[in-house]
Amino acid sequence: MHFHHHGYVSGDPRVQPAAGTGIDRPDELPDRMDVLIVGTGPAGMLTAAQLSRFPGVNTRIIERRPGRLEIGQADGIQARSVETFQAFGFAERITAEAYAITEMAFWKPDPADQSKIVRTARTIDDPAGISEFPHLIVNQARVLDYFAEFMANSPTRMKPDYGYEFKDLTDTGAGEYPIEVTLVRTAGDEAGSERVVRAKYVVGSDGARSKVRSAIGCTLDGDQANHAWGVMDVLAESDFPDIRLKCAIQSGGGGSILLIPREGGHLFRMYVDLGEVPAGDHGAVRKTTIEQMIAKANEIVHPYTVDVRDVAWHSVYEVGHRLTDRFDDVVAEERGTRTPRVFITGDACHTHSAKAGQGMNVSMQDGFNLGWKLGHVLEGRGPASLLSTYSEERQVVAQNLIDFDKQWSTLMAKRPEEFEDPSELEDFYVRTAEFPAGFMTEYAPSLLVAAPAHQDLATGFPIGKRFKSAPVVRLCDSNPKQLGHLAEADGRWRIYVFADGAEAGAPSATAEFANWLTTAAESPLAATPAGADDDAWFDVKVVYQQAHADIDINAVPAAFRPKVGPFSLTHLEKIFGVQEGDDIFDARGISRDGAVVVVRPDHYVANVLPLTATDELADFFAPLLAV
Amino acid sequence: MHFHHHGYVSGDPRVQPAAGTGIDRPDELPDRMDVLIVGTGPAGMLTAAQLSRFPGVNTRIIERRPGRLEIGQADGIQARSVETFQAFGFAERITAEAYAITEMAFWKPDPADQSKIVRTARTIDDPAGISEFPHLIVNQARVLDYFAEFMANSPTRMKPDYGYEFKDLTDTGAGEYPIEVTLVRTAGDEAGSERVVRAKYVVGSDGARSKVRSAIGCTLDGDQANHAWGVMDVLAESDFPDIRLKCAIQSGGGGSILLIPREGGHLFRMYVDLGEVPAGDHGAVRKTTIEQMIAKANEIVHPYTVDVRDVAWHSVYEVGHRLTDRFDDVVAEERGTRTPRVFITGDACHTHSAKAGQGMNVSMQDGFNLGWKLGHVLEGRGPASLLSTYSEERQVVAQNLIDFDKQWSTLMAKRPEEFEDPSELEDFYVRTAEFPAGFMTEYAPSLLVAAPAHQDLATGFPIGKRFKSAPVVRLCDSNPKQLGHLAEADGRWRIYVFADGAEAGAPSATAEFANWLTTAAESPLAATPAGADDDAWFDVKVVYQQAHADIDINAVPAAFRPKVGPFSLTHLEKIFGVQEGDDIFDARGISRDGAVVVVRPDHYVANVLPLTATDELADFFAPLLAV
Numbered sequence A, B: 001m002h003f004h005h006h007g008y009v010s011g012d013p014r015v016q017p018a019a020g021t022g023i024d025r026p027d028e029l030p031d032r033m034d035v036l037i038v039g040t041g042p043a044g045m046l047t048a049a050q051l052s053r054f055p056g057v058n059t060r061i062i063e064r065r066p067g068r069l070e071i072g073q074a075d076g077i078q079a080r081s082v083e084t085f086q087a088f089g090f091a092e093r094i095t096a097e098a099y100a101i102t103e104m105a106f107w108k109p110d111p112a113d114q115s116k117i118v119r120t121a122r123t124i125d126d127p128a129g130i131s132e133f134p135h136l137i138v139n140q141a142r143v144l145d146y147f148a149e150f151m152a153n154s155p156t157r158m159k160p161d162y163g164y165e166f167k168d169l170t171d172t173g174a175g176e177y178p179i180e181v182t183l184v185r186t187a188g189d190e191a192g193s194e195r196v197v198r199a200k201y202v203v204g205s206d207g208a209r210s211k212v213r214s215a216i217g218c219t220l221d222g223d224q225a226n227h228a229w230g231v232m233d234v235l236a237e238s239d240f241p242d243i244r245l246k247c248a249i250q251s252g253g254g255g256s257i258l259l260i261p262r263e264g265g266h267l268f269r270m271y272v273d274l275g276e277v278p279a280g281d282h283g284a285v286r287k288t289t290i291e292q293m294i295a296k297a298n299e300i301v302h303p304y305t306v307d308v309r310d311v312a313w314h315s316v317y318e319v320g321h322r323l324t325d326r327f328d329d330v331v332a333e334e335r336g337t338r339t340p341r342v343f344i345t346g347d348a349c350h351t352h353s354a355k356a357g358q359g360m361n362v363s364m365q366d367g368f369n370l371g372w373k374l375g376h377v378l379e380g381r382g383p384a385s386l387l388s389t390y391s392e393e394r395q396v397v398a399q400n401l402i403d404f405d406k407q408w409s410t411l412m413a414k415r416p417e418e419f420e421d422p423s424e425l426e427d428f429y430v431r432t433a434e435f436p437a438g439f440m441t442e443y444a445p446s447l448l449v450a451a452p453a454h455q456d457l458a459t460g461f462p463i464g465k466r467f468k469s470a471p472v473v474r475l476c477d478s479n480p481k482q483l484g485h486l487a488e489a490d491g492r493w494r495i496y497v498f499a500d501g502a503e504a505g506a507p508s509a510t511a512e513f514a515n516w517l518t519t520a521a522e523s524p525l526a527a528t529p530a531g532a533d534d535d536a537w538f539d540v541k542v543v544y545q546q547a548h549a550d551i552d553i554n555a556v557p558a559a560f561r562p563k564v565g566p567f568s569l570t571h572l573e574k575i576f577g578v579q580e581g582d583d584i585f586d587a588r589g590i591s592r593d594g595a596v597v598v599v600r601p602d603h604y605v606a607n608v609l610p611l612t613a614t615d616e617l618a619d620f621f622a623p624l625l626a627v
C-alpha cells in the first residue's frame, strides 16, 4: 500500500483523501452528472467502484431497491474475480469469510441399487494450479458490500443512490449532457414521482430484464427455452457425507442436484434441476414451493436425508444462454461514424446457465473493461473512440463464452468411453483448464491490443489475455512480492520493463529505453499533466535479471524512480530483482534481451515490445492519449 | 469464520449480534461496572478487546486523551503479536498496510576512512523461519484502531470512553463493587470536574507514569539512568542505499542510528542515540530539537545525506529497563490469603529499552494473559484464584525478558573474536532465535500449567509455551488449514485430540476418550451451561492420522461434532486429517498412540496427556472450573 507521500496519514490508509467531485459530494442525486449507472448488481458496482477513483468524474449509481441487496442471487466467485477483488483491495477479506472450493465430488446411482446414490469421483478443483487465487462461494450481497466500501473510501466518496428506478432515456443529441433519463422514485416520501436527469453517459447494469437495453433497442437472443432450477439456501442437518463439498448429484430416478456449500460452516445451497421450461408453461414452474424442492432433494440424495431446519432464501431461477448483438447504443450502420453514449453490461446483455456459474463473474469483467475507459475519456486522458472498444471487445467475449460453455457442458457430460480418441478428453481438459477459473478471455487486436508481432519476447504474457502474476523481489526493502498483485484498480496504464542482462548502472538497452521514457517528446509519459505525480497516468516498473541484493539502487534510471507528492519524494517501490528459485524471466518466457510489456488498467496485456521499439511504443499510445 | 448458525447473517459476519451488556450499552460511563480499564494503549486495548467477547461482563475502558491516538509511540510488531492479531481477526489487514521486515543491514565506519560509513552485513530477519507470521512495522495508532474495531463488532459493542483521567482509587472492601475510583474529566463541557465510579476490578494500563501503579503502592525499579533517543518519523529524500531497510548504523564519530522504515513506502523513523541520561540532566536531553536530530543524523550517515522534507512526529524518548515486583494489589504478605482486585499491565509495570522493541509487544501479551481470566471469573466460569496467576505469570516473564534482553544486547554487540568458544555465538543464536520474534515466553507449572509429566507425547507443543500452529486438512470441506489459526480470541479453552492410529469408526482409545468427554460427569465439558452451544466453553478438535479423504465423517464420535445454535446444527469443522507431505504428527513430535493437548484461551499449552488419562484431565480442570 502506498501512502503518506502527500503527508502523514493517521487513520486507515484505505480511506483516501476526498478530492474533486468527492469534496462536498451532494447526498441527493443531482440534475446533471457525467455518468449515470443503472443498477447496483456486480456489473454496475464494479463500474462505479472503478470510476470512484477518477475524482474528475461525477458518477452516480442508482438502484430501484430501497437499500443494499440482503440475500440470494449468485454466489460462485471464480479465481479471476478474486484476482480482480485483489486489485480493489478486498480479496483477503472476502476469502476469509467465504467458502473455498478445493475439491468437488460426483455422486451417481449405485449400479447395484439404482435407488441409492454413491460417490463415483472426487476431483481437485484446480488440478492444473491455474491461479494463485482461490475459487470461492459467498453471497453476492457481500461482493457488493465490498465494492460499496471501496467507493466510499475513494476520493469521490461515492455511495449508491437507492430508491430510483430507471424508466426510459432519450439521446437529445444536444449539449454537454445529451442523455435525458426519466427515473421514478421507489422509496421515501416521494415514491412514485418522476424525475428527469441528464448525463453524458449512461450505463445500464440493470440485469436480465434491463430497461436500458430496451431503450437502446437491443434484445436478448439465444436459447428458445429457459432452464429452471429450484434454488434454496438452507441450514440443515444431514448424514450426506459430502454435505460441505461442492457436489454434482444424479439420482437413479433422473433427478439431479448441484450442491454448493456456503460461507460460515453450515449454510448450503442446492440447485434442484427442474428441467427445460416448456413453451406453454405460463409460470407454472415458478410456482414450485420450497416444500416441493426439499422433498425432491430428499428423493435425490436417498439413502441420505436432508433435514432442513431454516430456509434463508429460495427461488425458482429460470435462465437460458442469451445475448444481444451489441452492448451499446451505436447500431451497426452507425459504427465508425460516432462513439457510444449508452452502454449495457452484465445480465443486461448476456445471461448464462446457472450450472456454469459464469453470470456474476462475466458481469464484473464487463464493468472492469468499461470503467477505466469512461474515466479516461471524461478526465481527458484519452479519446472518445476508446468507448467503442467496449462493445467490440465484450460482445465477442460473451459470444465465445456461451459457445464454449455449451461445448464444455456437453463434453463434461460425456462418459470417457464416448470419446473417439481416448486422448481427446485429456487434451480438452488441458486446453480448457482456464475456463472454470475465468481466464479464457483473450481480446483480439484492436486500438487497445497490439498484434502479437513480438509475442516471442514474453511468451508467458499472451497479448490480449490478462497479465498473469509471478514472484519478484522488491529492491528497496527486500520484500518478496507478486508483481501482478501490485496493480491496483486505479485506472493507470502499466509499463513493465524487463531489463536486458546489463547491470543497472551500465550502458544498456534498458538504460536507453528508460531515458527515452522520461525525456522524449513522443514518450507516452510526456502526456502526464504538469503538476501531477510522475506516475499519475503511467505506472512504470522495472525487473532486473539480477537478484535484488546485487542491484545498486542509486544507479537505477530516473524513469523507475518517479517523484511523487507535494514533497517531491522518490517512489522507490518500482524496482525489482528476480526471486531465487522462481525467476520470472523463466516462469513467463521473457527474453534475456529484455522486453517491454504494456498492460491495460483492467489487467489485460496490450503490447509486448523489444526495449528498442520506442517508435512502436509511441505509435501504440498516440491514438490512446490524443483527445 | 463460523456464522449463520444462529440464522442467516446478511451483512459483515465480523459484526456479531449485540448481546448481554452490548444491548442498549449506554454511551456515558456508568456509575458501576465490572471492570474498569485505565488507558487505551496496546495493553489496555487488548484486554478490553478480549473482554468485549464476554457479553456477561460490563467492561469500560477510559482514556485521558479526548480521542484516539493519532501519531507516534511504538511501531515494532513481533511475529507473536501478529499471531495474536490473527486471533483478533486483523493480521491480514494490518500486514497489508504495514512495512514487513525481511532483512536488516548493518553499517559501520569504513576502516579505510572513518568519516564514511559502509555496509558490513545484510542479514535475513528470521533466518530460522521461527514463525509463519511476519515481523512488521506500523504505527501503534493503527494497532489500537484495529482493536477498537474488534470491540465495536463484538456482542458487547464496546467503545473507549475518552476524556477521563484516572486520579486515584481505594479498595473499600465493601459490597459487590468494592473499588472506588476517582476520575477527572479532561474534555468536553465538564472538563476539570471529578467523577467517582465503582468497579469490581480495575486494570491500570496507564503507561510508564501509571497512577494506578502508585495507587496500589508499586514502584518501577531497575536501571539507575534512562537512555535517551531522539526519535523522528519523517518524509525525506536520501541517497542512503538502504533507506527502506531496517539498519543499525554506527559512525566513526561514535554516533549511532537505528533506522526503521515505515508503512506506506516513504516514511521512516530514525532513533538517534542520545546516550545515557546523566544524573543531573534535569530534562536537558529532552530539549534536543528536531533540527539537532536531523543534523546529527546527517553527520552519522555521511557520505550520504538525508534531506528531510516533512516531519510527521518527533520526540525525545527516555527509557530504561524497569520493573515492579508485583503486577496486582496483593502485597507479598497477603499472597494466598486473598485474590487481587486491581492489576497493572504493560508499561505501567515494566519498561524496556527502545532498542529491543519489546514494549508494545510484551504489553499486549499482558493483556492477553489477563483478559480471559477476568472474563471467566466474572461470567462464573472459573474461580477468583485464576486472577492471582496473572501477576505470578507475567511478573516472572517480564523479569526474564529484561534479564535476557540485557544478555542478548551484550552478546549481539560482541565481535566474533571476543567469544572464548567460537561455537558460543552460534549456539546462542540457535538457542535464542525465538526471542526477537516474541516466542520465548514459557510459563512455569501452576494452577494453569501442568507439570510436564507427559511432554514426550507431543514434544513440539512444550507445556507453558504458546501452541505453535501446523498444517492439517479439514475433513468436511477438504480445506487445508493452519490448525492454530483457527483459535480465535473468544475466551475458550481448547482441547486438541490427536488420535491414535485407529480409523474413526473402530473401537480405539480415541473413541473411548471422546465418549468420556461427552458423557462423563467429571468431564470438563459437563460444566458447559445447559442451553449453551455444545462448544461454548470448550472447543474440542480432533486430528486423525489418516488423510482427510480416508476418514468416514459419519463414524466420527459425537464429541467432535457438537451441536450449535437454535437449530441444533452439527458443527462439522472440528475434524481434521493430516496434510500429505507435512504430517502434523511428525512436525510436532506427536505420539502415534495419540495425545490430548490442552490449550489456554491465550494460546499457551496448559497440558499434554495420554488419551487414557481422563482422571488427570478431570483433575486438571476441576480447580479451574469450580467457582
Ligand SMILES: Cc1cc2nc3c(=O)[nH]c(=O)nc-3n(C[C@H](O)[C@H](O)[C@H](O)COP(=O)(O)OP(=O)(O)OC[C@H]3O[C@@H](n4cnc5c(N)ncnc54)[C@H](O)[C@@H]3O)c2cc1C
Residues within 6 Å of the ligand: A038, A039, A040, A041, A042, A043, A044, A062, A063, A064, A065, A072, A073, A074, A075, A076, A140, A164, A165, A166, A167, A205, A206, A207, A208, A209, A210, A211, A231, A315, A317, A345, A346, A347, A348, A354, A357, A358, A359, A360, A363
Ligand atoms: C432473483 C435472482 C436470482 C438469481 N439467482 C441466481 C442463482 O441462483 N445463481 C446464479 O448463478 N445466478 C443467479 N442470478 C444471476 C446473477 O445474480 C447475475 O448473473 C449477476 O448478478 C449479474 O450481475 P448484473 O450486475 O449484471 O445484474 P444483477 O445482479 O441482476 O443486478 C441488476 C440490478 O439492477 C437493479 N435494477 C433492475 N432494473 C432496474 C431499473 N429499471 N432501475 C433501477 N435499478 C434496476 C436490480 O434491482 C439489481 O440490483 C440471479 C439473479 C436474480 C435477479
Ligand SMILES: Cc1cc2nc3c(=O)[nH]c(=O)nc-3n(C[C@H](O)[C@H](O)[C@H](O)COP(=O)(O)OP(=O)(O)OC[C@H]3O[C@@H](n4cnc5c(N)ncnc54)[C@H](O)[C@@H]3O)c2cc1C
Residues within 6 Å of the ligand: B038, B039, B040, B041, B042, B043, B044, B062, B063, B064, B065, B072, B073, B074, B075, B076, B140, B164, B165, B166, B167, B205, B206, B207, B208, B209, B210, B211, B231, B315, B317, B345, B346, B347, B348, B354, B357, B358, B359, B360, B363
Ligand atoms: C510519548 C511516547 C513515545 C514513545 N515512543 C516510543 C518509541 O519511540 N519506541 C518504542 O518502542 N516505544 C515507545 N513508546 C513506548 C511504547 O509506546 C509502549 O511501550 C507501549 O505503548 C506500552 O503500552 P501500554 O499500553 O502499556 O502503555 P501506553 O501505550 O503508554 O498507553 C497508556 C495509555 O494510558 C493513558 N493514560 C495515562 N495515564 C492515564 C490516566 N491517569 N488516566 C487515563 N488514561 C491515562 C495514556 O494516554 C495512554 O493512552 C513511547 C511511549 C510514549 C508514551
